[in-house]
Amino acid sequence: MSSNTNNTSHVTTPIVLTIAGSDSSGGAGIQADIKAISATGGYACSVITAITAQNTQGVSGILPIPLEMIEQQLDAVFTDLNIQAVKIGMLADSDIITLVANKIKEYKPRYLVIDPVMVATSGDLLLQQSAISTLKQKLLPLADLITPNLPEAAALTNSEIPHNHADMLGLVSKLRDIQTKAILLKGGHLESDSESNDLLLLRDDVIELKTKRIDTHNTHGTGCTLSSAIASYLAQGYSIEQATLRGKEYITSAISAADQLNIGCGHGPVNHFFNHDPNRA
Numbered sequence: 006m007s008s009n010t011n012n013t014s015h016v017t018t019p020i021v022l023t024i025a026g027s028d029s030s031g032g033a034g035i036q037a038d039i040k041a042i043s044a045t046g047g048y049a050c051s052v053i054t055a056i057t058a059q060n061t062q063g064v065s066g067i068l069p070i071p072l073e074m075i076e077q078q079l080d081a082v083f084t085d086l087n088i089q090a091v092k093i094g095m096l097a098d099s100d101i102i103t104l105v106a107n108k109i110k111e112y113k114p115r116y117l118v119i120d121p122v123m124v125a126t127s128g129d130l131l132l133q134q135s136a137i138s139t140l141k142q143k144l145l146p147l148a149d150l151i152t153p154n155l156p157e158a159a160a161l162t163n164s165e166i167p168h169n170h171a172d173m174l175g176l177v178s179k180l181r182d183i184q185t186k187a188i189l190l191k192g193g194h195l196e197s198d199s200e201s202n203d204l205l206l207l208r209d210d211v212i213e214l215k216t217k218r219i220d221t222h223n224t225h226g227t228g229c230t231l232s233s234a235i236a237s238y239l240a241q242g243y244s245i246e247q248a249t250l251r252g253k254e255y256i257t258s259a260i261s262a263a264d265q266l267n268i269g270c271g272h273g274p275v276n277h278f279f280n281h282d283p284n285r286a
Contacts, residue, residue, distance in 0.1 A: 019240035020086050021047040022114070023233060024079075024105060025094030025122075026055035026067070032274030033059075033226030038092060038233040040277035045255055047237035050086055052078040054105075055097050061225055061269030069097040072104055079105070083112040089240035090116035092233045098132070099139040106143040116239040119148045119185075120232035123157050137161070146184040150245055152232045153180075154191045169195065173204065180206060187245050189235075193227065205249050212246065214253050223263035223273035230275055231256040 021042045028034035035051050042049035054075055058066035082088065091114045096102045109117060121140060123132045132140070137160060145151055155173065159166045162179040173192055180188050188206040195201075201219070205212040234255045238248035262279035 018048045019046070019089050019237065019242075020050060021233070021236050021240050022050050022052065022082055022086075022088045022091045023094065023236075024052045024054060024091065024096075025120075025229065026057050026097070027053050028057055028059055028226070030060040030225075030269060030274075032061065032268070033229045034094060037226035037229040037274065037277070038094065041230040041233040041255070041259075042092075042237045044277050044280070045234045045237040045251075047090075047240055049233075050082050050088070052082065054101055055095055061271035061273050063271070067097065069101065072100055075101060076104060076108070079108045079112075083108070083114075088112075088114050090114060090118065090236040092236040093117070093119045093144070094229055094232070095122040096132075096136075096140070096144075099136045102136060102139045102144055106147060109144070109147050116236065117148045117150075118232050118236040118239065119145060119151045120228050121145070121151055121153050121157050121161065122228070123160050141183065148185045149239070150187045150189060150235065150249070151183070151185050152189045152191060152228065152235070154193060154228060155195070158190055167195070170202070177204065177206060177211060189249055191228070191231075193224075203253065205246065207246070214250065216253065216257050219257070219260045219263075221260060221263050222271075223266065223268075223275060224260060225272045225274045227256060227260065227275060230259060230277065 023035055023038035025038055026034045028036050035053055039049040054070055056068045057064055096105060153161060155167050158176050158180060164176060164179060167173040190204040192202045201216050203214040231252050235248045235252035238251045258279050259275040259277055262276035266273055266276050268274055
């Protein structure tokens with residue numbers, strides 16, 4: 006990976022690149038990623054793959070960025086910044102997925118976290134089946150960690166969406182067929198459960214991360230925020246397990262503090278800066 010050799014010996018701030026779409030309401034996508042990376046101790050840079058028109062009530066438009074511009078953004082940041090970790094979110098189609106995969110192979114960042122954004126809140130697929138196939142073949146094998154929610158895990162494995170914890174455990178063997186180093190299967194969609202538990206699938210182990218479910222409607226951008234926080238902690242030198250545990254603690258606190266905010270008329274964002282005291286000089 007290329008970097009500015011004049012500055013490398015003096016750089017101490019872990020740099021994290023987010024490759025994702027822009028959320029005009031600021032709660033998810035690139036905006037949430039930058040907030041989460043900053044709040045957890047990293048320096049965030051970005052490559053925007055799509056512009057969305059959205060707010061807390063839904064998405065009204067998506068405009069993919071031209072391939073050549075995505076490539077220029079990637080080359081610009083990788084040839085200048087000492088990027089330690091990359092988080093990938095929304096990639097709109099097969100061509101963008103292929104381009105990003107090729108650039109990851111070219112620049113070889115130390116860590117890669119992928120949040121496979123494929124299913125809308127409505128349940129509709131955001132990616133065509135051909136693009137999901139490209140994602141599985143070309144990009145997921147490069148990842149150190151992928152962070153699917155239950156609908157995304159079901160789409161990746163051609164399975165039914167789990168409706169309970171037993172169904173969630175039943176996905177483990179199918180998910181292990183995906184060629185990636187580790188998987189964080191998120192259980193947040195099991196809304197009838199009193200807990201919101203995730204499963205961290207390592208090569209030879211399954212670790213259950215237990216958290217009491219938080220009663221709030223302000224959960225916009227939780228997946229983006231969690232994956233970005235994990236990437237930030239990986240860039241700081243934590244192991245996959247440690248970074249995931251810290252990321253889970255961070256998103257839990259951000260959700261717990263979400264009702265301190267009053268943003269929009271729908272599902273508002275989490276509180277990324279819950280530790281920040283606005284009255285502190």
